[in-house]
Amino acid sequence: MNEPAVAPLRIGILGAARIAPSALINPAKKNPEVEVAAVAARNPGRAKAYASKHGIDGVYDDYAKLIAAPDLDAVYIPLPNGLHGKWTRAALAAGKHVLCEKPFTANADEAREIADLAKDSDRVVMEAFHYRYHPLTLAAEKVIASGELGKLVRVEAAFCIPLPVFSDIRYNYDLAGGALMDTGCYAVHMARVLGGENPEVTAAQAKVRDPRIDRAMTAELAFPSGHTGSIRCSMWSSDLLRATARVIGEQGELHILNFIGPQFPHRLTVRSERGKRVERFTHRPTYAFQLDAFAAAVLRGEPVKTPPQDSIDNMTVIDAIYRAAGLPLRQPS
Numbered sequence: 001m002n003e004p005a006v007a008p009l010r011i012g013i014l015g016a017a018r019i020a021p022s023a024l025i026n027p028a029k030k031n032p033e034v035e036v037a038a039v040a041a042r043n044p045g046r047a048k049a050y051a052s053k054h055g056i057d058g059v060y061d062d063y064a065k066l067i068a069a070p071d072l073d074a075v076y077i078p079l080p081n082g083l084h085g086k087w088t089r090a091a092l093a094a095g096k097h098v099l100c101e102k103p104f105t106a107n108a109d110e111a112r113e114i115a116d117l118a119k120d121s122d123r124v125v126m127e128a129f130h131y132r133y134h135p136l137t138l139a140a141e142k143v144i145a146s147g148e149l150g151k152l153v154r155v156e157a158a159f160c161i162p163l164p165v166f167s168d169i170r171y172n173y174d175l176a177g178g179a180l181m182d183t184g185c186y187a188v189h190m191a192r193v194l195g196g197e198n199p200e201v202t203a204a205q206a207k208v209r210d211p212r213i214d215r216a217m218t219a220e221l222a223f224p225s226g227h228t229g230s231i232r233c234s235m236w237s238s239d240l241l242r243a244t245a246r247v248i249g250e251q252g253e254l255h256i257l258n259f260i261g262p263q264f265p266h267r268l269t270v271r272s273e274r275g276k277r278v279e280r281f282t283h284r285p286t287y288a289f290q291l292d293a294f295a296a297a298v299l300r301g302e303p304v305k306t307p308p309q310d311s312i313d314n315m316t317v318i319d320a321i322y323r324a325a326g327l328p329l330r331q332p333s
Contacts, residue, residue, distance in 0.1 A: 005073040005097070005299055006299075007033045007299055008033055008034055008035040009034050009035070009073050009074060009097075009294075009295050009298055009299060010035050010038075010071060010072050010074070011024065011034060011037060011072065011075065011076055012036075012038035012039065012058065012060075012066045012072045012075050013025075013038070013039045014040055014066065014067075014075055014077050014079055014087055015040070015079050016041040016043075016046050016047060016049075016050035017079070019101065020054075021054060023076075023078065023101075023130065023290075024076050024099075025054050026287075027285060027287045027288040027291045028291060030288065031288070031291055033295040033299060034295050036054070036056055037056070037057060037058050038056060038058025038059065038060060038069060038072060039054075039056050039058070039059060039066075040059075040061070040062060040063045040065065041060075041061070042061065042063075044059075044061040047059050058071075063087060067087070067090050067091050067094045068094055072096065073096065073097060074096055074097035074098065074124075074298060075087075075091045075097075075098055076099045076100075076101075077098060077099070077100045080176070080333065081103055081106060081181050081182075081330065082106050082175040082177075082330065083332075084100050084101065084103070084104060084105055084106070085104075085105040085113070086332060086333070088100055088105075088114050088125065089114065089117060092114075092117050092123055095123065096123065097123050097124040097125070097294075097298050098118075098123065098124070099128055099294050100125065100126070100127055100128060101127075101128045102127055102129055102185050102186070102189075103176075103181050103311075103314070103315065103318065104311035104315060105311070105315060105332070106332045106333075107329045107330055107331065107332075108312055108315040108316040108318075108319045110332055111312045111316075112312055118308050119308075124297045124298050125308050126293070126307065127306040127307075127308075127310065129189050129305075129306045130286040130287050131259050131260055131262070131286050132189070132193065132305045133286065133289035133290045133292070133293050133305060134262055134281070134286045134289050136266060136268060136281045137190075139268060139279060140247075140254060140268060141193065143254055143268075144194060144247060144249075144254070148249075148252055149248075149249025149254060149270075150252060151227075151249060151251075152196070152223075152225065152227040152247065152248070153250060154227055154228050154229060154230075155194045155221075155223070155228075155229040155230075155245075155248075156231075156232075156245065156247075157186075157188075157191040157194070157229075157231050157245045158187055158232040158233065158239075158244050158245070159184070159186045159187045159232075159233050159242065159260060160183060160216075160233060160234040160235075160239040160240065160241060161234070161240075162236065162241060163235040166236075170182045170235060171235070172213075173213050173328075173330070175333055176330035176331065176333065177213060177330075178212075178213050178217075178322075178327075178330065179214045179217050179233050179235045179236075180214055180217045180233060180318055180321055180322065181318070182233075183233040183234065184217050184231060184233030184318070185314060186243075187231040188231055188314055188317050188321070189314050190245050190259060191221060191230075192313065192317065194245060194254075195221070195223050195227065196223075196225075197224050198224075198313045198316070198317065199221035199222055199223045199224075200221065200222045200320070201219055201220070201317060201321050201323075202220045202324075203324060204217065204219035204324035204325040205217070205325060206325040206326070206327055207234070209236075212327060214325070214327060215235050215236045215237065216233065216234035216237040216239070217234070217321065217325065218230065218231070218233075219231050219321045219324065231321075243258045243259060243261070244258075244259070251273055252270065252271055252273065253270070253271050254268070254270050254271075255267075255269040255270075256268055260286075261286065262281055262283075262286065263283045263284065264283075266281070268280070268281075
């Protein structure tokens with residue numbers, strides 16, 4: 001059994017990524033248990049400039065060198081999708097804990113492989129579905145679990161953004177890109193969370209950028225307990241901006257506006273036999289709650305809500321949607 005890390009938890013970032021300031025660097029500044037201690041980038045100049053801008057002491061020109069650093073406890077992986085598995089493997093081999101951006105891997109088979117490695121290593125490996133740790137999502141779960149909505153009938157989740165820059169890596173098949181992988185992984189995850197089970201995919205339809213890359217995707221779901229569901233996602237479609245979820249029960253409905261970033265305007269609306277109510281929650285960022293959970297898991301052995309098994313389940317649904325839509329599965333880079 002590996003010993004837990006001692007606070008502060010020292011984390012290194014793989015890549016001078018745009019998401020890292022909001023996802024890790026800024027939350028860490030307000031978390032006494034965490035220190036962002038290093039960053040690696042293949043371009044040394046970029047790594048130095050990034051480190052200087054964000055007050056990071058350690059600078060590496062190679063991902064492997066950062067991972068091997070003995071003074072780091074964990075790595076944050078915000079690299080392109082197709083590289084997540086490769087560098088999670090390397091981090092685990094070096095005895096590091098891992099916070100990996102979504103989607104966890106390129107496909108479900110790779111997720112199973114990484115999950116086995118994580119189990120054998122006794123390291124914390126956590127997928128960065130940050131919304132999962134926010135009080136808004138936790139409150140929605142409690143409403144459903146309470147039975148207020150009655151037996152579930154249907155669950156719907158959607159996440160759409162406008163990204164008409166087709167040179168973006170998120171449209172690159174060789175890097176495991178596609179709308180379902182980028183925004184859709186959130187919609188699938190939320191449908192699973194609110195649906196309470198892992199669904200089967202009964203139909204799917206893609207709008208494509210090229211024969212392998214989806215710019216938008218819709219899918220119909222069937223849950224084991226009898227309720228149905230759907231997901232909608234896009235990086236470029238007529239549905240420019242949406243981050244919503246809906247749960248319909250025999251005795252009521254639940255609606256969520258902006259489950260992805262409730263630090264911005266959001267609301268949870270419940271209609272049932274008790275009447276209608278609208279709830280709003282803290283504007284503390286989802287990423288701050290996520291970092292709290294990661295630190296607690298590493299430092300004190302507390303469980304996380306997005307462990308590797310959850311990642312396997314999510315990637316299994318994503319793979320099934322791609323198959324149903326007639327598109328190839330994503331592959332590791």
